Amino acid sequence: MRPVSIHTGAWRYPGAWADANFNFARLKYLIQKLEAGKFDAFFMADHLALLNMPIEALRRSHTVTSFDPLTLLPALAAVTERIGLIATASTTYNDAYHVARKFASLDHISNGRAGWNLVTTANPDAALNFGQDAHMAHGERYKRAREFYDVVTGLWDSFADDAFIRDQESGIFWDPARMHVLDHKGPELSVRGPLNVARPVQGWPVIVQAGASDAGRQIAAETAEMVFAAGGTLADAQAFYADVKGRAARYGRDPESIKILPGALVVVGDTVAEARAARDHLDSLVHEDSAIGSLSIALGVDARAFDPDGPLPEIPETEASKSGRERAINLARREGLTVRQLAQRLGGYAGLALVGTPETIADEMEQWLDGRGCDGFNIMFPHVPAGLDDFVDKVVPELQRRGLFRQDYEGTTLRDHLGLKRPENRFFP
Amino acid sequence: MRPVSIHTGAWRYPGAWADANFNFARLKYLIQKLEAGKFDAFFMADHLALLNMPIEALRRSHTVTSFDPLTLLPALAAVTERIGLIATASTTYNDAYHVARKFASLDHISNGRAGWNLVTTANPDAALNFGQDAHMAHGERYKRAREFYDVVTGLWDSFADDAFIRDQESGIFWDPARMHVLDHKGPELSVRGPLNVARPVQGWPVIVQAGASDAGRQIAAETAEMVFAAGGTLADAQAFYADVKGRAARYGRDPESIKILPGALVVVGDTVAEARAARDHLDSLVHEDSAIGSLSIALGVDARAFDPDGPLPEIPETEASKSGRERAINLARREGLTVRQLAQRLGGYAGLALVGTPETIADEMEQWLDGRGCDGFNIMFPHVPAGLDDFVDKVVPELQRRGLFRQDYEGTTLRDHLGLKRPENRFFP
Numbered sequence: 001m002r003p004v005s006i007h008t009g010a011w012r013y014p015g016a017w018a019d020a021n022f023n024f025a026r027l028k029y030l031i032q033k034l035e036a037g038k039f040d041a042f043f044m045a046d047h048l049a050l051l052n053m054p055i056e057a058l059r060r061s062h063t064v065t066s067f068d069p070l071t072l073l074p075a076l077a078a079v080t081e082r083i084g085l086i087a088t089a090s091t092t093y094n095d096a097y098h099v100a101r102k103f104a105s106l107d108h109i110s111n112g113r114a115g116w117n118l119v120t121t122a123n124p125d126a127a128l129n130f131g132q133d134a135h136m137a138h139g140e141r142y143k144r145a146r147e148f149y150d151v152v153t154g155l156w157d158s159f160a161d162d163a164f165i166r167d168q169e170s171g172i173f174w175d176p177a178r179m180h181v182l183d184h185k186g187p188e189l190s191v192r193g194p195l196n197v198a199r200p201v202q203g204w205p206v207i208v209q210a211g212a213s214d215a216g217r218q219i220a221a222e223t224a225e226m227v228f229a230a231g232g233t234l235a236d237a238q239a240f241y242a243d244v245k246g247r248a249a250r251y252g253r254d255p256e257s258i259k260i261l262p263g264a265l266v267v268v269g270d271t272v273a274e275a276r277a278a279r280d281h282l283d284s285l286v287h288e289d290s291a292i293g294s295l296s297i298a299l300g301v302d303a304r305a306f307d308p309d310g311p312l313p314e315i316p317e318t319e320a321s322k323s324g325r326e327r328a329i330n331l332a333r334r335e336g337l338t339v340r341q342l343a344q345r346l347g348g349y350a351g352l353a354l355v356g357t358p359e360t361i362a363d364e365m366e367q368w369l370d371g372r373g374c375d376g377f378n379i380m381f382p383h384v385p386a387g388l389d390d391f392v393d394k395v396v397p398e399l400q401r402r403g404l405f406r407q408d409y410e411g412t413t414l415r416d417h418l419g420l421k422r423p424e425n426r427f428f429p
Numbered sequence: 430m431r432p433v434s435i436h437t438g439a440w441r442y443p444g445a446w447a448d449a450n451f452n453f454a455r456l457k458y459l460i461q462k463l464e465a466g467k468f469d470a471f472f473m474a475d476h477l478a479l480l481n482m483p484i485e486a487l488r489r490s491h492t493v494t495s496f497d498p499l500t501l502l503p504a505l506a507a508v509t510e511r512i513g514l515i516a517t518a519s520t521t522y523n524d525a526y527h528v529a530r531k532f533a534s535l536d537h538i539s540n541g542r543a544g545w546n547l548v549t550t551a552n553p554d555a556a557l558n559f560g561q562d563a564h565m566a567h568g569e570r571y572k573r574a575r576e577f578y579d580v581v582t583g584l585w586d587s588f589a590d591d592a593f594i595r596d597q598e599s600g601i602f603w604d605p606a607r608m609h610v611l612d613h614k615g616p617e618l619s620v621r622g623p624l625n626v627a628r629p630v631q632g633w634p635v636i637v638q639a640g641a642s643d644a645g646r647q648i649a650a651e652t653a654e655m656v657f658a659a660g661g662t663l664a665d666a667q668a669f670y671a672d673v674k675g676r677a678a679r680y681g682r683d684p685e686s687i688k689i690l691p692g693a694l695v696v697v698g699d700t701v702a703e704a705r706a707a708r709d710h711l712d713s714l715v716h717e718d719s720a721i722g723s724l725s726i727a728l729g730v731d732a733r734a735f736d737p738d739g740p741l742p743e744i745p746e747t748e749a750s751k752s753g754r755e756r757a758i759n760l761a762r763r764e765g766l767t768v769r770q771l772a773q774r775l776g777g778y779a780g781l782a783l784v785g786t787p788e789t790i791a792d793e794m795e796q797w798l799d800g801r802g803c804d805g806f807n808i809m810f811p812h813v814p815a816g817l818d819d820f821v822d823k824v825v826p827e828l829q830r831r832g833l834f835r836q837d838y839e840g841t842t843l844r845d846h847l848g849l850k851r852p853e854n855r856f857f858p
Contacts, residue, residue, distance in 0.1 A: 011595070011602065018595040018602075022627065024538045028507075048526070050625055055605050062602050065593060065627040068527075071503050071534035078457075078507035093524070097477070097558040098497075105500035109453045128621035129526040164494060166440070166447040171716050173440065173447075173491050176484050192557035196479055198451065198494040287600050 002045045003063045004030065005387065006265065006380045007349045008294065009285030011062040013383035020384050021066045024075065030384055031076050034083060037392035038406050040417040041084030041115060042076065043208075043228070043378060044069040048093050048126035054304060057293025070102050077110035084414030086115035086208055086226075091148040092141050093121055093130045096191055099148075100155035103205045104197040112201035112413030115226070116152075117208040118219075120145050124319055135319050142215040144188040149207070149223050151191050153423075154182045156204050158194035160428035180427035202415050203422040212240075212323035220258070221247030225420050228378050229262040230327060231352020237262055237373035259375040259418055262368075265353040267382045268390040272356045279355050282382050283348040288340075291347030295339070298328040298346055308340040349380070358398040366404060431474045432492045433459065434816065435694065435809045436778045437723065438714030440491040442812035449813050451494045453504065459813055460505050463512055466821035467835050469846040470513030470544060471505065472637075472657065472807060473498040477522055477555035483733060486722025499531050506539035513843030515544035515637055515655075520577040521570050522550055522559045525620050528577075529584035532634045533626040541630030541842030544655065545581075546637040547648075549574050553748055564748050571644040573617040578636070578652050580620050582852075583611045585633050587623035589857035609856035631844050632851040641669075641752035649687070650676030654849050657807050658691040659756060660781020666691055666802035688804040688847055691797075694782040696811045697819040701785045708784050711811050712777040717769075720776030724768070727757040727775055737769040778809070787827040795833060 003010070004020040004027075011018040020026045031042050046069050051058060058064065069087035077085055085106065089099050099116070107114035120142060124135035136144070163178035182193035209220040210228035220227050221244055229240055245255035267282070269275030295303040300318035312332040315325060331350060332342045354361045368374050381387040399405035415422060432439070433449040433456075440447040449455045460471050475498050480487060487493065498516035506514055514535065518528050528545070536543035549571060553564035565573070592607035611622035638649040639657040649656050650673055658669055674684035696711070698704030724732040729747035741761040744754060760779060761771045783790045797803050810816040828834035844851060 012597045012600055016597075018597055019593075022537065024507075024540075047625060049621075050623065059605050060600050060602055062595075064603055064625060065588070066625060067534040067538065068530045068626070071499065071531050072538065074500050074502075074504040075507040075538050078453075078504040094527075095522070095559055098523075098527075101497045102500050105496040108451065109496065109500065109504050111453075125621075128619075130524055131619045159494070164448075164451075166491075168441045168445075168447055171441055171489050171714070173489055174493055176488050190557075190560045192478075192554075194479065196476060196493060196495060197497070285600070 001030075001042060002066050002069070004384045005382060006263070007282055007382055008061065008290045008347050009282050010383040012285040013282055015386055016383040017385060018062065021062055024072075026384070027072065027076065028079050030388055031080055031083060033385070033388060033392055035080050037396045038409060039083055040376070041086050041414055042073075043086040043117070044073065044088060045117070046088035046090070046119070047123060048090060048121060049123050049129050050125065051293075051297060052123050052125045053293030053297050054289070054302065056289040057287075057296075060287050060290045061293075070106070073114075074106055074109055077106065077113065082113070082409045082412065084113045084115055084206070084417055085110055086117055086206070086414075088117040088119055090119050090121040090126070091145040092136055093126055096148050096151040096189055097155065097195070100152040100195050101197055103152075104156055104195060104200045107200035107202055107205050108198065112415070114200070114202070115206035115208050115414055117210065117228070118145060118149060118223070119210065122324070137319055138213070138322060139215065142211075142219055146219055146222070147186045147188045149219075151182070151184050151186075151189050153204055154184060154426070155191070155193050155195040156200055157425045157427050158182065159199050160425060161199055164198060178428065199425060202413050203425065206414050206418065206420060216323065217244055218247060220244055221253070222251050224258055226259045226261060226418060229260050229374065230323070231262045231264055232327070234368060234371060234373045237352075237368065238371060241372055241374060257420065259420070261376045261378045262352055262374050263378045263380055265349050265351065265380045265382060266361060266391055266395065267353065267355045267387070268361065268394050269357060272360060275355045275357065279353070279382065283344070286344065286347040288343070291340075291343035294346040295328065295343040298324040300325055303339065303343065306339045308343075309338050312337075312339055312342060358394045361395055362398045362402060362404065365399070366402070369404070430459070430471060431495050431498065433813045434811060435692070436711055436811055437490065437719045437776050438711050439812040439816075441714040442711055444815055445812040446814060447491065450491055451496065453501075455813070456501065456505065457508050459817055460509055460512060462814070462817060462821055464509050466825045467838060468512055469805070470515050470843055471502075472515040472546065473502065473517060474546070475517035475519070475548070476552060477519060477550060478552050478558050479554065480722075480726060481552050481554045482722030482726050483718070483731065485718040486716075486720075486725075489716050489719045490722075499535070502543075503535055503538055506535065506542065511542070511838045511841065513542045513544055513635070513846055514539055515546055515635070515843075517546040517548055519548050519550040519555070520574040521565055522555055525577050525580040525618055526584065526624070529581040529624050530626055532581075533585055533624060533629045536629035536631055536634050537627065541844070543629070543631070544635035544637050544843055546639065546657070547574060547578060547652070548639065551753070566748055567642070567751060568644065571648055575648055575651070576615045576617045578648075580611070580613050580615075580618050582633055583613060583855070584620070584622050584624040585629055586854045586856050587611065588628050589854060590628055593627060607857065628854065631842050632854065635843050635847065635849060645752065646673055647676060649673055650682070651680050653687055655688045655690060655847060658689050658803065659752065660691045660693055661756070663797060663800060663802045666781075666797065667800060670801055670803060686849065688849070690805045690807045691781055691803050692807045692809055694778050694780065694809045694811060695790060695820055695824065696782065696784040696816070697790065697823050698786060701789060704784045704786065708782070708811065712773070715773065715776040717772070720769075720772035723775040724757065724772040727753040729754055732768065732772065735768045737772075738767050741766075741768055741771060787823045790824055791827045791831060791833065794828070795831070798833070
């Protein structure tokens with residue numbers, strides 16, 4: 001979510017809520033429906049600047065105005081009971097103390113439902129909104145992110161779970177012996193602590209990552225508990241799954257402690273033909289300007305200069321997302337696409353799409369799960385509300401019937417939903 | 430609020446909720462009760478480190494674990510309809526882009542109920558949590574705050590109110606001609622913009638300040654729309670009121686566009702004697718360690734070294750809050766208090782207190798309002814929930830009976846409640 005649909009044409013679909021990204025009442029409807037469908041979590045991506053695409057494409061984008069995730073999710077926490085709440089927060093353009101404090105607060109307010117999608121921010125324009133002349137280099141960003149993670153989790157461990165006594169008789173509110181001052185001094189960050197928030201309900205909010213580059217996979221293997229993976233082919237997904245779980249094992253972690261969930265756009269129909277027609281209609285709503293804009297973002301260069309009917313030229317590496325660039329280049333090479341064809345695919349949504357009936361969609365999901373391609377899916381909706389309603393009303397019951405998905409929540413926290421352990425406090429084991 | 434009572438002994442009062450600062454269900458009760466009492470707003474102070482007091486006092490404080498205001502208030506927005514939501518955010522330890530974005534998001538999510546209490550942060554320990562060796566000097570902090578205000582309000586004006594077209598037919602979501610790129614490059618901040626959030630419902634969230642030093646008064650006169658004033662005597666308040674409104678007029682502002690609201694601790698009884706006894710009981714719950722701790726905070730030095738039965742020694746100026754130090758020194762001088770006596774006053778609550786029956790409290794309020802001591806009050810409760818319930822159930826009806834307070838909300842936004850105009854967009858008038 002953010003945009004409420006990844007598909008650029010979503011807001012133009014007949015019956016779609018064009019303003020859903022930026023209308024609290026609509027977002028409240030959507031999350032409550034997802035909760036009725038027993039989803040693990042509501043996942044909110046983020047951007048710290050306008051998307052870096054040409055203005056002709058940008059004026060067609062429904063992402064320009066969106067809520068700050070850490071402001072929206074507390075409000076959604078207050079109108080839900082069980083569903084997890086995953087917010088994106090950048091390690092490049094934030095202070096660790098604020099990030100630790102806001103997620104700890106959200107975890108308490110939601111009674112243990114918070115998750116942190118740790119990103120390093122791919123859009124180089126963000127730098128200019130945060131007092132910097134240029135975006136930090138890819139390797140530097142990941143170095144800072146790794147240290148940032150250590151500081152944030154260390155701050156979450158500032159207090160033992162039993163630190164707050166609140167003895168009205170003696171007047172002792174808390175026990176200083178059950179507090180740890182982090183006193184972190186590292187190459188990138190210097191943070192004394194302690195945090196002025198009690199240890200989160202979940203110990204730590206769930207750590208989520210989406211990096212696909214080598215550095216992204218390594219930090220995920222060392223720290224992530226859930227990975228928002230790129231879709232692609234099942235073979236690609238199996239290789240990614242084995243790679244990340246293997247890296248985790250080599251780092252000394254239980255591979256079961258990382259859940260890998262590829263993004264999947266799901267379009268449901270009463271017949272496969274109806275679903276395919278719906279997707280084609282959706283793709284037809286993507287304007288060529290948006291298509292070229294998406295290609296420009298993926299490549300990190302302005303694609304308007306290219307011959308639309310020619311093959312993709314050589315693209316130099318930039319400090320923008322490496323994985324997006326590689327995916328686009330590989331897709332064009334694999335399918336022999338022209339620049340225009342590639343742009344149209346990327347402009348709609350080029351990743352994993354499950355398009356069919358509830359039965360064929362459940363079949364595909366089962367194949368991915370059984371084939372060790374993933375541990376679950378990050379479901380993306382073609383448009384809202386109908387695309388989301390269809391999934392909850394039609395696909396969820398089919399998955400439940402097959403025993404692939406819960407009938408009801410079994411626990412109360414996001415960790416419970418995902419089958420993840422509560423981390424021990426490193427200072428008060 | 431934060432703590433839910435300013436009074437250090439509040440959490441120990443018989444029947445008080447000891448965990449109210451850090452329990453969402455309790456805070457939800459409190460704000461809904463305030464809304465039933467037609468309050469303008471729920472005001473949340475903040476700290477970016479543990480209070481800088483000796484540990485023997487700190488372990489008696491109910492403020493050690495508290496929610497981040499910008500995480501709590503969105504959750505409270507979702508469970509209320511009309512009451513304003515004022516969050517404190519520091520200009521010294523934040524990025525302007527984040528502050529602009531979070532308050533704009535809160536204003537939209539709450540349908541125009543957000544306010545920003547702009548502070549420069551008095552506690553020098555905050556610096557150590559944000560990668561700095563020492564707290565920024567007082568004058569520097571205010572210089573940065575003034576520029577920060579210009580940037581945040583400029584970012585709020587990034588889009589004209591009619592920028593978002595969302596024309597599903599043509600596929601144009603918004604009009605780039607109705608967007609302004611701030612491109613701010615100042616001595617303290619460099620922020621390109623635009624904000625990726627539409628202009629707030631209120632144009633700008635209401636600007637609130639609480640500084641009492643000369644620099645604090647001047648920035649309030651130039652920018653604030655509501656001032657959380659120190660209480661003190663009516664004569665002090667009248668002088669402050671005239672000074673700030675006079676500065677505003679000299680700056681070219683309508684003095685009516687700044688509302689001055691002193692903090693007032695209100696203790697209600699069926700008789701004046703009963704109310705006074707309740708306050709005495711509350712004060713008796715303040716431990717001497719806390720009392721000395723509060724004195725240390727006010728002065729910016731460790732007061733344990735002083736002779737408790739002697740007069741207050743000379744106190745050097747530090748980079749901590751100047752106004753707190755001056756208030757303490759003046760109180761001791763005015764009433765000839767020993768160190769212990771001063772500590773006990775400060776340890777409970779030394780500012781303006783209205784202690785009596787609903788009638789005597791309303792009389793005092795009327796005297797302050799008629800005497801141009803203030804435009805209203807920031808009510809502080811001796812303990813919760815009973816101290817707050819008493820105010821809403823007993824004092825509010827008395828104020829309504831006298832025509833001093835609204836019977837119901839007349840508008841929907843915080844600006845409506847306060848009688849403040851919606852600011853024009855400086856780029857799209």
